[in-house]
Amino acid sequence: MDMKKVFERIDELQPEMVKTLGELISFPSFRQGPADGAPFGKPARECLDRALAICNGLGFETENIGGYAGTAKLGVGEPSLGILAHLDVVPAGDGWTYEPYKATVVGDRLFGRGAMDDKGPAVSVIYAMKALKDLNIPLKSAVELIVGTDEECGSSDIKYFKEHAKLPEKLFTPDASYPLINIEKGRIAARFTASAKPEKLLSLHGGKTVNAVPATASAVLADVSEGEVKSAVEKAALTVKFSIKKCPEGLEISAVGESAHASTPEHGDNALTALIKVLSMLDLGEAGERLSGLAKIFPHKETDGKSAGVASRDEISGALTLAFSILDYKSGVFSGAVDIRFPVCESVESLAKRLGKALESVGFKPEIGGVEPHCVPSDSPFIGELLSAYESVTGIKGEPMAIGGGTYVHGISGGVAFGCEVDGEDNRIHGADEFIRLSALTENAKIFAQAIVNVCG
Ligand SMILES: [Zn+2]
Secondary structure, eight states: OOOOOHHHHHTTTHHHHHHHHEEEEEEEOOOOOBTTTTTTTHHHHHHHHHHHHHHHTTEEEEEEEETTEEEEESSSSSEEEEEEOOOBBBOOOOOSOOTTTSSSEETTTSSSTTTTTTTHHHHHHHHHHHHHHHHHOSSSSSSEEEEEETTTTTTHEEEEHHHHSSSEEEEESSSESSSSSEOEEEEEEEEEEEEOOSSSSSEEOOOOOOEEOSSSEEEEESOOOOHHHHHHHHHHHHHHHHHHETTTTEEEEEEEBBBTTTTOOSSOOHHHHHHHHHHHHOOOHHHHHHHHHHHHSOOOOOOOOGGGGGOOEETTEEOOOOEEEEEEEETTEEEEEEEEEOTOOOOHHHHHHHHHHHHTTOOEEEEEEEOOOOOOOOOOOTHHHHHHHHHHHHHOOOEEEEEEOOOOOTTTTEEEEEOOOTTOOOOOTTTTEEEHHHHHHHHHHHHHHHHHHHOOO
């Protein structure tokens, strides 16, 4: 099929796409308290209603799935392809140059919360479908846009959708990166506790969230001389920076490293494991022994879980990663957390057993939960159909990728992530001044139109 006319039509539709995206951005659709018919708050529901009304106006058959999600269908019969986007956003946060809930176009960039994640990609899907409809491109089976409203806070919209409607057999989400993600590692979040009476270590704090490598950590010591701490810091010879200052209780020792996402801990410099390493070189009594135990199973600079007995890797998904992300000690109680991303050759059960054993061996009581990996074989015909659409529009050869993070399709059988971020450009997703390029808005629509034709044509 000659797609040239379809692509021309998409170019013509750009002003309409910008207008629609602006309307959707105007709803502050981050998760808020539930209201009548609005499980994630009124703005998310209103954004969903507006998106479905727009789709309806363009001639697509729409359905609202209980205020959790909605569908817009092109073609007749059961859809064989689903394209899953989301209309919820994260709150604006600080530091914006532009108004977050208003689309502002500057040159080729359209700024606004949700521009890239994920309202812009949803709009590209809508207008890919419209261009195919305008040109009466014949489809053997139907395609369905599915828009959810709870991606950012746990994807309970998908759970509801599965219970009340049917997901098409082939499904992709334009809520990640090009070219295509077919493997998402499994994840373990382990929490652990131990008590140890405060002697020389009075308190310790490092890390706030389980999915990040901590950039800072600090501890308060009593009855330890500044000279002892200084010589331990010198002996450890780490790239993490330490500072020591006197405080009413004794000494406060602080470490500053570099943060990273827990799925790529090798990109950070963990301030917490560095601090533990230094403290475990001092004689701090029972609490010190606990720290030495942690330093033994989670050594500073080790991110493959080897010393905790969980290291593993496979050809298709790469190596397991481990980030020691949180440790607190106060009133004689330690509580900590680690985040593990593991390859498809492993399971939650087996890793939980091994990690639990390692933690118990150094006196900690573990509590371990997790999510299994997500994998669609790279030789599946669906992946070929999508990648050929990407290649024919962009001229770039695409290979499927494995990532440590999870996307909107994690747990949806056969689902893959396809678009829309590209290497080398930071669209400031979840940050201030999030944007999408107008040229990307239309290019994404062309890729999706081609993908729809490849799958349903
Ligand atoms: Zn998203």
